[in-house]
Amino acid sequence: MLKYIGVMFVALLLNACSNSDWQTASREPAGIAPDPETDQEAVIEVYAADAFSWRGWFAVHTWIATKEQHAEKYKVYEVVGWRLKSGLPALHEYQTKTPDRYWYGAKPEKLLSIQGEKAQRLIPQITQAVAHYPWADQYTVFPGPNSNTFPAWVGLKVPELGLKMPFNAIGSGYAD
Template identity: 60%
Template sequence: MMKPKHLLLLMLLPLLTACANNDWRTASRASAGIAPDPQTTPEPVIQVYAADAWGWRGIFAVHTWIALKPHNADQYTVYEVIGWREGSGLPVLRIEQDTPDRLWFGAEPELILDRRGEGVDELISQIASAAEDYPWKHEYRIFPGPNSNTFPAWIAQKVPGLQLKLPFRAIGSGWAD
């Protein structure tokens, strides 16, 4: 029979491992190999990703972001909210050319939306325009929001043709309601 303290350790081991493997200073942000290569993909692409939040938060929540590549573009533009930027005096809404399907501080992203082809350039234009009007560009709260999941939820409301449904673990997505 297993001793209670050993049982407790066995139950806590996944949590301890998750926290130990998410050192933000050393975790890779390399491509996960999900997004199509923009150099060989002329069609417009919209992709939305979710990855476990950093550290222990990843047990309960995900971080979500949007990647856009207009027709014939040779790079993706990534739209996401990152809370630490607020403390540095930067807007929390980050819009930059970046790797669309990168690991999120070591966590493998999951593709939750993939739109390509006809009509997608119009959706890209609508998303870019809505992002300019995002009301919480300089605000961030882990809970209840606005946070990294509030932005894609807000975009989903402003661009209903996108038909974006965020996962249950996208805590803070309800802030946009």
């Protein structure tokens, strides 16, 4: 009986602590990025959010957002493994006014925020590093390359960013 209760407890805990339906999980903006309509400065931000479902207990997903001075939108760069199943590169770039969207139910946190003249100076270096990312068409959960390898690699190529990846950014060490 005790074993049955333990199994039921774990099952309930897994169900309660994970969003098993990615299609309905929140992708709303978190409201932590500077608004491009009112903030005209250049911006660089790196975000981390718990990975989807139970994986979020152990790991985060990270991405980079840049906004040129006076730009109306951010460029977001991230690596997403499921794109490979559709024949697309894992490295994805898109433009949006809201780079701080929830990662399938998980609220993002800022790992890095640089604004103004320094950001404007570093954005071309980030763009150059993104263009030369060596694993754009690869994704492996462990040990990498994955979504955390990408920002770590950009951070190595643009050391002035001072990017410090969190301990649970599994795969970030692959960039070394």
